[in-house]
Amino acid sequence: MQQQPASSVSRRDLLSLIGTVAGSAAMYHAMTSLGFATESAYKGPIKLNGDPKGASVLILGAGLAGMTAAFELRKAGYKVEVLEFNDRPGGRNWTLRGGDTFTELGGAKQTCEFENGLYINPGPWRIPYHHHAVLDYCKRFGVALEPFIQLNHNALLHSTNGFDGQPQRIREVKTDFQGQVSELLAKATQQGKLDDAVSKEDKEILLQALKAWGALDANYAYKANLISGDFRGFARDPGGGLGAAPTPGIPLALSDILKSQLWRNLQNFALYEFQTTMFQPVGGMDMIGKAFAKEVGSLIKYNAKVIRIQQNERGVTVTYQDGNGPAAPQQAKADWCICTIPLPVLSQIETDVGARLKAAIDAVPYAASIKVGLQFKRRFWEEDEAIYGGISYTNLPIRQISYPSTAYNHSGRGVLLGAYLYGGPNSYEFTAMTPRQRVEHAVEYGSRLHPQYKAEFENGISVAWHRVPFTLGCAASWNDKMRQEHYDNLCQMDGRIVLAGEHASYLPAWMEGAILSSLDAISRLHERVVKA
Numbered sequence: 001m002q003q004q005p006a007s008s009v010s011r012r013d014l015l016s017l018i019g020t021v022a023g024s025a026a027m028y029h030a031m032t033s034l035g036f037a038t039e040s041a042y043k044g045p046i047k048l049n050g051d052p053k054g055a056s057v058l059i060l061g062a063g064l065a066g067m068t069a070a071f072e073l074r075k076a077g078y079k080v081e082v083l084e085f086n087d088r089p090g091g092r093n094w095t096l097r098g099g100d101t102f103t104e105l106g107g108a109k110q111t112c113e114f115e116n117g118l119y120i121n122p123g124p125w126r127i128p129y130h131h132h133a134v135l136d137y138c139k140r141f142g143v144a145l146e147p148f149i150q151l152n153h154n155a156l157l158h159s160t161n162g163f164d165g166q167p168q169r170i171r172e173v174k175t176d177f178q179g180q181v182s183e184l185l186a187k188a189t190q191q192g193k194l195d196d197a198v199s200k201e202d203k204e205i206l207l208q209a210l211k212a213w214g215a216l217d218a219n220y221a222y223k224a225n226l227i228s229g230d231f232r233g234f235a236r237d238p239g240g241g242l243g244a245a246p247t248p249g250i251p252l253a254l255s256d257i258l259k260s261q262l263w264r265n266l267q268n269f270a271l272y273e274f275q276t277t278m279f280q281p282v283g284g285m286d287m288i289g290k291a292f293a294k295e296v297g298s299l300i301k302y303n304a305k306v307i308r309i310q311q312n313e314r315g316v317t318v319t320y321q322d323g324n325g326p327a328a329p330q331q332a333k334a335d336w337c338i339c340t341i342p343l344p345v346l347s348q349i350e351t352d353v354g355a356r357l358k359a360a361i362d363a364v365p366y367a368a369s370i371k372v373g374l375q376f377k378r379r380f381w382e383e384d385e386a387i388y389g390g391i392s393y394t395n396l397p398i399r400q401i402s403y404p405s406t407a408y409n410h411s412g413r414g415v416l417l418g419a420y421l422y423g424g425p426n427s428y429e430f431t432a433m434t435p436r437q438r439v440e441h442a443v444e445y446g447s448r449l450h451p452q453y454k455a456e457f458e459n460g461i462s463v464a465w466h467r468v469p470f471t472l473g474c475a476a477s478w479n480d481k482m483r484q485e486h487y488d489n490l491c492q493m494d495g496r497i498v499l500a501g502e503h504a505s506y507l508p509a510w511m512e513g514a515i516l517s518s519l520d521a522i523s524r525l526h527e528r529v530v531k532a
């Protein structure tokens with residue numbers, strides 16, 4: 001779901017190194033084995049054939065995994081009850097709008113001050129076109145989607161290590177990098193240095209391809225001219241009437257692109273999970289959670305904090321604190337239990353499961369992640385800079401600025417994502433800050449990409465996921481060794497209890513993973529019930 005921790009060799013850095021050294025095929029294989037890039041296995045609505053004979057199921061958590069299970073199991077004839085910690089459905093599928101409040105671990109309470117109609121998605125915000133399950137439930141439940149802009153050629157790439165700290169346009173970095181690499185390759189080809197690797201027949205075609213792909217001139221050179229201008233844009237755009245001819249801009253030097261490392265960011269648009277077309281629900285990501293709740297809301301008990309999970313041969317007993325009810329803990333009973341509580345929370349709940357499952361629950365760390373939403377007096381990124389949607393990347397701790405993929409060209413206020421940190425030391429640093437400090441840092445750092453920030457800023461809100469009481473982290477952060485040791489144990493049924501959620505999938509940190517894991521868990525549970 002996310003990219004670029006600040007330092008140390010992260011999985012993403014490792015992938016990027018593999019990609020650089022060994023090429024894209026090697027990278028695809030590496031990504032697949034690390035849990036990325038696998039296409040969703042969703043094959044259409046699940047069919048749970050067979051009579052559950054009045055069996056009852058208690059579902060813990062009303063995120064997408066929990067509500068998928070509730071929806072499908074009730075349809076199959078089960079008696080279903082859901083216990084949910086929050087006073088709303090959706091879990092991480094969550095949107096903050098003006099008037100919403102959020103109290104993080106440590107007690108800091110924020111009230112969102114956004115203008116009516118503006119919002120930020122502190123958790124999930126984009127849906128790849130190949131996340132078939134999410135898209136199918138959206139279709140079935142009538143959730144309207146619109147494009148999420150991942151790549152905007154006119155957004156910025158910024159590094160403190162190059163171009164005197166001045167942000168560069170993605171279209172310029174991309175075209176100039178591609179053009180100069182093509183020129184080098186064309187030179188090597190013409191000098192016969194690739195003769196061992198490229199046949200005589202292919203050599204001519206390769207040169208033609210490099211000319212087209214790299215915007216080279218007739219001499220296979222990449223220059224400031226109208227050929228490169230057609231891709232990178234112009235110093236002065238073509239106009240109408242007298243003196244309207246376009247003027248080409250000067251390409252960025254290859255050495256500057258290399259040293260600044262801006263080329264690294266280009267991967268954020270090429271990776272399978274970030275390729276066009278991506279989607280977002282119209283009006284906020286929580287439209288998905290709300291649509292699920294329209295179907296299964298009557299089954300959910302909100303403000304119910306699970307504190308103990310017991311099982312024996314006859315059934316499951318779950319003890320919970322009812323935020324709206326009596327002070328004494330309450331109990332709910334059922335034949336079976338599907339537990340979707342995130343692992344950092346679950347590992348602190350006394351649960352009657354075998355040693356293997358318990359070890360798996362305790363083993364998986366969750367990534368640190370922070371998002372900061374900022375409201376500005378006007379949409380200056382559109383008005384002054386013609387940036388309509390998309391993401392600017394920076395090596396500053398805020399990592400990225402994402403412009404809203406909606407309400408383009410409107411006058412008036414706007415909200416953008418002013419920081420999205422994921423892993424790395426800066427994430428821990430931001431998590432340790434007060435919400436106000438996070439917002440202040442986002443404004444300070446962001447002003448280095450957009451000088452308008454300080455004059456136009458109005459208010460902001462931040463969510464640091466390790467301080468979110470209902471997850472205690474962003475998402476499961478598996479590695480190969482952990483998967484080998486614990487993944488199957490985490491997913492196996494343990495007596496009458498089975499776990500589901502993004503953590504029990506090969507698509508961690510994606511809503512698709514939550515839904516697929518839930519469908520898998522309920523299929524296995526149903527098989528056992530029907531056979532019994």
Ligand SMILES: Cc1cc2nc3c(=O)[nH]c(=O)nc-3n(C[C@H](O)[C@H](O)[C@H](O)COP(=O)(O)OP(=O)(O)OC[C@H]3O[C@@H](n4cnc5c(N)ncnc54)[C@H](O)[C@@H]3O)c2cc1C
Nearest residue numbers: 061063064065085091092124125126306501502509510511
């Ligand atoms: C910063 C961030 C960015 C992301 N970006 C994307 C994205 O762009 N696209 C995408 O598809 N996915 C993204 N994800 C991942 C996505 O949000 C999750 O994979 C998915 O929402 C998880 O669903 P779930 O049902 O497994 O868990 P959750 O949504 O966490 O549901 C678990 C539920 O259990 C409840 N619970 C917790 N403790 C208790 C308790 N003691 N008693 C009762 N209930 C309890 C919680 O309140 C919650 O409702 C992102 C996540 C984050 C945090």
